[in-house]
Amino acid sequence: MEIRKLEQMFEVLRNRPKKRLVAAYANDDHTICAVSNAVDHGLIDATLVGDEAVIAKICASENIDMKKFKIVHEPEDVKAAAKACDIINSGEGDILMKGLLPTDKYMRAILNKERGLCPPNVTLAHIAVMENPNYHKLLIASDCAIIPAPDLKQKQTILKYITTTAKALGIATPKVAFIAATEQMSAGMQACVDAAIIAKMVDRGQIKGCIADGPLSLDLAIDAEAVAIKGLKSPVAGDADCLLFPNIESANVFYKCCTKFDHSEIGAMVMGAKVPCVLSSRGDTSKTKLYSIALAAMLA
């Protein structure tokens, strides 16, 4: 089944064996409520690593039955993150989730050579799935948050991640647009050059599992009318499933336009580690947190 609305992930997940989420330093209401909500929706089982007394206190004040979680006591943030990775490395967890610790400490735990979740020289990338009420299906966008200026090799890796994500959402052959400021092949603009190179790799079968085209400006990726006016022939234009952005600023602007102007629903995660890693923040809506956990479970 192709997922067209993020909420449809719930039905899929309820009919599968539950994946096990491990929350790294679940010492705040934001994390505990999000995980509790996901457990209540039947999406995951959960282990909370953190200060047991603090967790108990938050559960009491939020009217959450603590028995729904497995608790692992570790009162210090960096140690709790390492412990959460240990649990996953020992085969007892399928998804990592950030708790109260800062993002940089969380990422360092994931990348840690001894106890982390990554092979050496891995590329971690942020994958966002947006349900924009002004578009006719989901849009998978990357990288909105981690890699400042992906080079050609990193873009190929991101393409692999977004293709994997699309397939996990039931999109058999996703259409991927490489975004630039124009669809004109301008050899002086790196975004256009890289787009042409990767598009040709896909054409030649060197990269499999997707249909791809670029450079495309955003309107030509997502608006069939704009494509018709330009008279553009492309297997992707006007109907993209996935948007690969040339730099973090353009991707982040897209993400923020979708969330702030269009009130899009979002699920997001970090890919590249042994398991999907959830990276939600206090400012995310409770729906975004829930969808992010569900998305990670779909990929786990």
Next chain:
Amino acid sequence: MEIRKLEQMFEVLRNRPKKRLVAAYANDDHTICAVSNAVDHGLIDATLVGDEAVIAKICASENIDMKKFKIVHEPEDVKAAAKACDIINSGEGDILMKGLLPTDKYMRAILNKERGLCPPNVTLAHIAVMENPNYHKLLIASDCAIIPAPDLKQKQTILKYITTTAKALGIATPKVAFIAATEQMSAGMQACVDAAIIAKMVDRGQIKGCIADGPLSLDLAIDAEAVAIKGLKSPVAGDADCLLFPNIESANVFYKCCTKFDHSEIGAMVMGAKVPCVLSSRGDTSKTKLYSIALAAMLA
């Protein structure tokens, strides 16, 4: 009066002496209808440079009274563009507008050393004013279309143009946000570094006429709620009038999100030449064409 809706420009222009628009190679229905519409709205007087027979034929088929225009016969596109610049250089025109010729030929006419409209080494930039129904006032954005990767000096020039535009729209002291992927001051990201430098120049009074802050992610520039959640203190955040983007891809993605997802009304022009230059395209709506002419008239 501060303009809060693009349509309010009409009232202002009707109470001023009319500016004189010169259309370079007005050999198509798209250009002639847009100019005719602007004349009918009482916004401008107009000279059409192009093939008189073709212009007459289009006017007949579109039911346009040709007498409302001054016609200058020149049947060849590049020559027509040069002639249009001559008219402006002779003091007979205040606004240039692109007709049927390609954008690169139009820009070359503007930049031509002998007959063009620019001093040497000028920076031309694209300035867009968006009326996004999801924002509480106009947003002036740049550069969405011309400069691929503005350097620090070009960003200062763009800042000057957007400040000038804001003032022409009655915004006495515009709030300018320098957009990046994050509000964190990351010294490894050029967008953040340049933002910090220009913001400090504004703080020190080296650049006058605006309030500025950056780096700011788009949400923190335009969403007061996101600002409150972050606890960010900034004279700009959450209430920006102007957005200066770090590269063409992020600016273009913003422009396309506003037009395609949010159905924003837009007025846009090129600044930096002796007069404002209108650069609308066939795909623009008739409202966008009208607002672009009006915007240029406000700045002329």
